[in-house]
Amino acid sequence: MTEPMTGLVVGEGSLADALRARVTASAPARVIVPPLVIERRRVVDLTDDDIDRVWERPMRTVIAELQQAYRDGCRHIVIVVPTTGQSGGAEHAAVAATAEATRVLVKSAARQWGATGVTVNAVALAPEAFGIDTTITGPVSIAPRALEGDVDASDTISFLCSGAADHVTGQTIVCDGGLWM
Amino acid sequence: MSRRGTSLIGRVAVVTGAGQGVGEGIARRLAEHGATVVVAARRAETGEPVAESIRADGGAAVCIETDVTKGASIAASIARTVDEFGRLDIVVHNAFTGAVPHRLEDAVIDKHWKGMSLTAGWASLQCAREAHPHLVTSSRRPPGEGGGRYVLITSPSGVEGSANIPLYSPAKAAQRAIAKSLAREWGPDGITVNCIAPVAASPSLITAFDRNPALQQAIEARTPLGRVGDITDDIGSVALFLAGDDSSYVTGQTIVCDGGSFLGL
Numbered sequence: 101m102t103e104p105m106t107g108l109v110v111g112e113g114s115l116a117d118a119l120r121a122r123v124t125a126s127a128p129a130r131v132i133v134p135p136l137v138i139e140r141r142r143v144v145d146l147t148d149d150d151i152d153r154v155w156e157r158p159m160r161t162v163i164a165e166l167q168q169a170y171r172d173g174c175r176h177i178v179i180v181v182p183t184t185g186q187s188g189g190a191e192h193a194a195v196a197a198t199a200e201a202t203r204v205l206v207k208s209a210a211r212q213w214g215a216t217g218v219t220v221n222a223v224a225l226a227p228e229a230f231g232i233d234t235t236i237t238g239p240v241s242i243a244p245r246a247l248e249g250d251v252d253a254s255d256t257i258s259f260l261c262s263g264a265a266d267h268v269t270g271q272t273i274v275c276d277g278g279l280w281m
Numbered sequence: 282m283s284r285r286g287t288s289l290i291g292r293v294a295v296v297t298g299a300g301q302g303v304g305e306g307i308a309r310r311l312a313e314h315g316a317t318v319v320v321a322a323r324r325a326e327t328g329e330p331v332a333e334s335i336r337a338d339g340g341a342a343v344c345i346e347t348d349v350t351k352g353a354s355i356a357a358s359i360a361r362t363v364d365e366f367g368r369l370d371i372v373v374h375n376a377f378t379g380a381v382p383h384r385l386e387d388a389v390i391d392k393h394w395k396g397m398s399l400t401a402g403w404a405s406l407q408c409a410r411e412a413h414p415h416l417v418t419s420s421r422r423p424p425g426e427g428g429g430r431y432v433l434i435t436s437p438s439g440v441e442g443s444a445n446i447p448l449y450s451p452a453k454a455a456q457r458a459i460a461k462s463l464a465r466e467w468g469p470d471g472i473t474v475n476c477i478a479p480v481a482a483s484p485s486l487i488t489a490f491d492r493n494p495a496l497q498q499a500i501e502a503r504t505p506l507g508r509v510g511d512i513t514d515d516i517g518s519v520a521l522f523l524a525g526d527d528s529s530y531v532t533g534q535t536i537v538c539d540g541g542s543f544l545g546l
Contacts, residue, residue, distance in 0.1 A: 143463060144413045146406055148352055155402050159451065160390055170386045185454075188461020188533060193409070197402055200458035201451030207442025208450045212385050238465040270442060 108261070109133065110165055111180075115229055119180070122254035125261035129176040130169035134162050134202055136182070138231045140191045154194035162202050166209055170218065176261045177220045179206055180253070182230040183280040186272075189227070189237030196237075203272055210270030219269040221260045223253055226276040246278025287525045290315035291426065292419075293366045294524065295359065297349050297408070298376030300327030302483030303434060306512025307373050307520040312340030314521055316371065319362050321347035323376070349376045349404040350396070359411045369415035370427055371524045374408045375434040376400055385447040397452035405433055405459045409474075413467070420471030429472035430524050433460050435535060437478045437543040453478075457535050464533030473532040475523045480539035481510040505541035 109120040111133025123131055137154040162179070169177045184192060185199030202222070209220040227234050229251075234240060253275040259265055260273070274280050294311050298304035300322030312318045312335045320335075320342055322328025328344035335342035343365070347358040363369050379396020388394065409431060416429025438446070439453025456476060463474040480486075480500070486509065490497040501507055510516055519538045522528050537543050 142466060143406060143409045146410055148403075148407075151403055151406055155406070155455070156398060159398065159402070160394070163385075163388065163390070163394065163448070167386050167388070185458050188458055188463075188465055190462060190465035193459050193462035193466065194406060196458040196462045197406075197455035201402070201455040204439060204442055204454035205447070205451040208444065208447030209385055209442075211442050211444035212447055237462075 111135065115180070119254055119257065122252070123261065124258045125176065126263055127175040127261070128173050129178070129261035130165075130172065130174040131257055131261065132162065132165045132169065132177070132179045134158055134179065134181065134198070136195055136198060136230055138192075138195060140233070140236055141194070142191050143193050146194060151194055155198050158198050159201060162205065166205070170213060175218055176265065177209070177218065178257050178260045179203070179222050180257070181222055181224050182227045182232055183224045183240055183274060183276060184227045184230075184232050184237060186224065186280060187240045189232065192232060192237050195232070206272070207270045214269055219260070219265060221265070221269060222272040223257050223260065224272050224274045224276070224280070225253055226251065226279060241279050241281065245276070249277070251275060251277045287314050287521055287527065289371075289525055292316045292370040292524075293319070293362065293368050294371035294373065295319040295321050295362055295369065295412075296373045296375060297321040297347060297404070300324065300331055302485065303479055303481050303512050303516050304373070304375040305331050306481070306517040307375065308342065309335060309513050310517025310521050311371070311524055312342055313338075314525070316524070317341040317366055319358070320344045321358050321376070323348050349374070349408070350399040352403070352407045355404065355407045356411045359415070363415055368419060369412060370419040371430040371432070372408055372412045372416070373432045373434065373520055373524070374405055376404065377434070380446050380449045382445050383447070388448055394448050397449060401452035402455045405456050409459070409463055416467070416472045417470045425526060428526060428529060429467070429470065431463065431472060431474045432520055432523050433474075433476045435476045435478045437480065437537055437539055439478065440535075441543060441545060460535070461533045468532060473523070473528060475528070475531060475533070476535040477516065477519050477523070478535055478537040478539065478543070479510060479516045480542060481512045481516045483512060500542070503542050504539065508540060510538060510540060
């Protein structure tokens with residue numbers, strides 16, 4: 101069994117810590133948990149400082165982490181985001197923008213770095229994994245979650261960090277028990 | 282009898298980046314259907330001729346210099362619009378700058394990200410913030426006499442990524458997420474929020490075609506309709522739909538207007 105790799109997961113908070121303990125890789129890899137700022141704020145109340153903290157700074161960090169992973173010779177890069185970017189979220193417009201921008205940046209990176217054999221993918225988790233309250237943002241889906249039980253995305257992420265996924269790039273695997281489809 | 286239709290008589294619209302290209306096409310089409318249009322352009326040298334041309338064609342338009350990279354400029358432009366015309370019903374945020382081809386691993390924030398972030402991410406939120414009270418007022422008017430509309434101009438690249446300008450895609454993707462979020466947030470106010478993802482013969486694309494004729498051939502070849510869109514007839518008409526009463530039950534959506542080139546939604 102492959103052991104967790106030092107420096108494999110970058111990011112702070114309980115989600116990054118949980119992934120750090122469980123995700124494995126069979127080749128140089130990097131898992132990026134973006135520093136999303138989760139704050140309930142109507143857009144009409146957003147200050148420029150809010151936009152800077154919730155949109156600009158996290159995006160700059162994501163870009164820098166992606167660049168660092170590439171420079172470090174990582175063969176597989178995975179970024180973890182909430183499905184809030186895909187679904188949108190009331191009173192969470194700025195963080196939804198950051199999440200979706202990050203998810204699509206993965207596609208650009210995959211297109212550019214594919215020629216070097218580097219794969220770049222996203223894993224999208226339920227908003228709650230990032231502390232986002234869907235009673236405020238609005239429901240993710242018109243239907244209830246398909247699967248019951250706790251969701252552990254570490255195996256999905258480990259797959260994307262393995263040779264088994266050498267030809268998977270630019271994708272988003274939604275790992276939320278079948279809520280967002 | 283239905284009140285629905287594409288008449289925008291009595292409505293007031295702000296179109297950012299309307300001094301040329303897609304913004305100009307949208308401004309013209311909205312004005313043709315009765316809207317009083319504010320051509321919000323960074324430079325009066327480009328915005329005023331568009332406004333003058335619209336007036337010459339029988340429409341109502343003024344140019345208000347607006348730099349969407351500055352929140353204060355956006356606020357001033359919207360405030361002046363309401364001061365001069367008494368209302369604001371429609372905002373189309375189209376202005377965008379900073380798309381420079383680059384390698385992602387070598388990208389420099391100030392050169393390859395900042396301009397796109399300011400005009401797409403920041404300005405989409407700032408336009409929304411400043412316009413919201415006026416769009417609420419519009420939506421409270423009797424049916425057929427108002428209806429707040431916020432339209433963001435994004436790009437197919439904001440869905441599928443870009444190998445040529447990698448940081449362009451996240452900037453444009455952000456706008457789709459903002460539209461969905463505001464659709465949820467503003468739905469109770471009766472305001473709709475949508476995106477258009479166009480491919481159109483803007484001045485920048487025409488310049489690119491002039492430099493590289495093979496690019497035009499490649500785009501036309503991959504496009505089922507076999508041509509590049511017209512800024513007014515193709516893109517402006519979609520904006521007209523989203524600005525008017527016919528789209529009153531459409532919100533949080535992205536209409537890809539590219540002749541069928543991107544079919545991934």
